[in-house]
Structure formats: structure tokens, C-alpha cells
Amino acid sequence: MSDSLIDLLLKGTWETIVMTFVSGFFGFLLGLPTGILLFLTRKNQILEQPILNRTVSVLVNVFRSIPFIILIVWMIPFTRAIVGTSIGVSAALVPLSIGAAPFIARLVENSLLSLPSGLIEAARALGATPLQIVYKVLLPEALPSLINAATITLITLIGYSAMGGAVGAGGLGQVGYQYGYIGYDAVTMNSVLALLVLLVFLIQFVGDALSKRFDHR
């Protein structure tokens, strides 16, 4: 393997990691509150709001149904307005975050739904306000499953970021696409593949360990 290829792979790996984690972060920034909102406004929950719940739910479903590759292209004007460019790593972060957010919102909603309803009831009986219930009961109790949700999200984002590579987003995806699709280079191709697999395994391993660490059930 030549030095230039190693450099290329290292750069690609770094870019993939940056895209995955940064967009994962922003995805959670948007998705976590949305998921909490979806949960709290459900029927029989503490902030029951059927109309708001249905509106947010429809919005989430719309964004989840757009294929990611279409989302990237569709969002180009918006991306340009936010980061000033529509190619490269920073440009990929915008659609990645927006693409991940509704997915995260649903995962968060499901995590909260799986908590025993008695916990909220007990907290209400002890005089907790809705805000206190969220940050003192729901989030800490759901933490192990929220970590699992983050793991799933990050792994999904690795896949999405590779798709982004096809439209000039950088990262391992672009390396694989360029060197594989245009003039099949088996060494580069397989190295990219191995690195992607390794990343996924690492994230899954760390995620599982963290989730277990915080699970006291």
C-alpha cells in the first residue's frame, strides 16, 4: 500500500468520523426534544395535546420517508444558505443532521414509551413539574435505551455519510466511490470496506458497554 493511499484512507476515515459524530450531535439536538415532545403530548400523557402531537408526528413521518440521497439534493439551497457551500464535509453535515433528527425523534419516543408508566405517576404524586419529570425521571431512566438509540443512529449515519460521498461530501464514501466506481481499484475498495466495518463494530461495542454501564435495572 502506498503512502498516498494510506493518507487518503486516513483522511477519509477522519472525515467520516467527523460527519458521523457532528451530525449525530446536531441530529440529537433536534431529535431529542422532538422525541420528548412526541411522547409528552401523546394521549394520556402529562401534556396531552392531540393536535400538536399529530402535526409533529406527520412532519416526522414526511422527513423519514424522503430517501437520503434525494434529501441531500433537495436541501442544496438550504445547505448553501446555512454553510455557504453545497460540497464537502461541512455541506454534508446539514442534510445528515436533518435526515437523522426525525429518526432519532422516533427512537427517543419509543425509549420513553418503554418506561413503566408508574414512574411518571409517582413523580407527579411527589409534586414534580413536567420539566422536572423530563430531566429528573424520563431522561435518566431512559438513559440506557437512549444510548442504544445513539448507537443505532451513529451506525445509520455512517451509511448515510458514505452516500453523501457520492455527491462530493468527502469521507470514506467518496474514496470508495471514486476509486471503486471509476476504474475498479480492489485494494482501495476493500480497505474502505474494512474501515467502515471496523467503525461500525467500534461504535456498537462502545455503545453496548456504555448502555450496560448505566443500566441499573
Next chain:
Amino acid sequence: MIELKNVTKTFHQKDRIVSALSDVSLKVPQGKVFGVIGTSGAGKSTLIRCVNLLERPTSGEIIVDGKALMWLSDSELAIERRQIGMIFQHFNLLSSRTVFENVAFPLELVGASKNEIKTRVLELLELVGLVEKANDYPASLSGGQKQRVAIARTLANNPKVLLCDEATSALDPATTRSILNLLKDINKRLNITVLLITHQMEVVKSICDEVAVISHGKLIEQGSVGEIFADPKHELTREFISSSLHIEIPSVYQEKLQKEDNGNLNPLLKLEMTGKSVNEPVISEVSRLFDTDFKIVSAQMDQAGEVNFGVMLLELSGKRENYNAAIQYFNSKHIKTEILGYV
């Protein structure tokens, strides 16, 4: 201390209306333990959850410590709920927090300082006897220990009232007794008014001062535990009382039990003492008056309030010609007597 006036609760299920509570009124005086007993689905859970408005009644008034809760705003209600403790059948502890942190939870809600929290939590853990478990997670505790943590947690804000939602239903009999003793102790020592719901007559018998029987969302009977046990008006009440007393003929007796007396067998008597029975040492009286002897085969006697009640199996011997007179004497003292056979 707690007053419910004409509380009604209906649920809308698909296209029909289910009435969970209809026109329920009750009054729990300060410092008393009040029990509501009913079978599952009778509405007792809805009833207790209406008291702190976890469930909002469709109509009626709820007054706790002089405050009409129905008219409070959400934030006023949250503050008022801190005066109303509650424990649950499934404990509802936070699994992500240690025992210490669980008890600290309500104190954090009111913004107590770290030092205040530490002193108060240790004091409460002392009260429920779990100081050495302070740093354990609930998952490693037994059911009884979890309920003790829940009790400590709910006492943290010094509530005036304690609501118990089937608090012992998930516990074994020995643990049930120890939790009931703790509740009684808290009631006496801290002068906290207790409202509990249960389907176990044992619970009512052992700690309640007053009891109400609920059936199909209505209170069908209420009064002091002594009164109810002494003179149950309703069939369901009678069933609850007799379900807490059961007696069987031991198998040795069962085998040699004869239907007819052949002239030298002893009658096997079943005596039922209810609240109406005279509170006197009747058996030794009968023994003396009619020259008869009693062998106690099996007995289950209990005390509810001032009332002594129970069932007893006796083998009667002695002067045969006085047997009938003896039985009549028992009956005259309101002890229901039945000859089960001869042994």
C-alpha cells in the same frame, strides 16, 4: 383531613361511557387510618388516584387539609401534592438512582441544599431501617425493602396525608405484616392520616380504624372497623370478613368423623364468634355451668378494633345430657354453634 364529596368519575371508552366512581363521599378524620376494600375492578384504584388528582374526577369535591384541590392551578396542585404522600403496589422507584438518591428525589424537587438532603435522607432511612442499603440500587432489594424506600421517599416532604395504593398486594404475608406495622407506626408517631385501598381484609383488620366497602364504583357500607366486623350489613362485606377467616377440620378428625352419634362419641362443634358475640369467657363458663369439657381442635381468633371474632372447632365431652343446654347457652351469647359430626 381528607374529604370526598359526591365524587363521580366516568371514562369514555370508544363509544361507551364507563362509570368508575358514582357519587362517592367519604371523610377521613385527622390521624386515622381509613381503608377502602373492594374486589379488583370495583373502582378503588380510581378512588385513591382521585384524592391527589392523578385522576381528575368528572364531578365532585376533594378537600385535603382544608384545601379544595379541584380548583387549584397545575402549579398550585404540584405544591399541594407534596403534602400528600403516596405509595404504590409496584413501588415505582427510579431504577437509575440509588436508595439514597431515590429518597432525595422529592427534596431535590423543592430545591433543598445538599446538606439538608443528606441529613433528612439518613433520618428517613433510619426510620425505615435501611441505612446500610443507602448506596444500593433498587434492583438489588427485596419487595419489602423497595416498599420501605418508597415510604421513606414519600415521607421526605413531611406529608400530612399518606395514600397507599395496594401497597402490600405484591408482598408475601410476612413482609406484608412488617410493612403494615411500619405504616401503623408512622401513623401513630408522625400523626399522619392514612387512606389505603386494598383487597385484603387482613390489611383492614390489622391497621385500619375505619373502613368502607366499594363495589361497582359505589361505597356500599362504611363505619368503624369494629362496627363493620360486628354487624356487616352487606353480603360482600360478609364475604370479605369470612375470607379472612377459614378453618378446616384436620384430616385426622375428618377420617373418624361420624354423621350420627352411636351413644359414646363426642360432638365436634364449630363456634363462630362475630362482633355481636358477648365478650366474656364463655367457654369456661359453659364448662363450669354444664359440667362439660372442651378440647380445642383448631381455632382462629382475631381482634378488630374492640371486637373479638373468629372460628373455633371444639370436641365436646363430659355430661352428655347437658350438651344441648350448653349449645343453647352459646347461642344465647350470640355465638353461632354447629355440630359438624361426632368423633
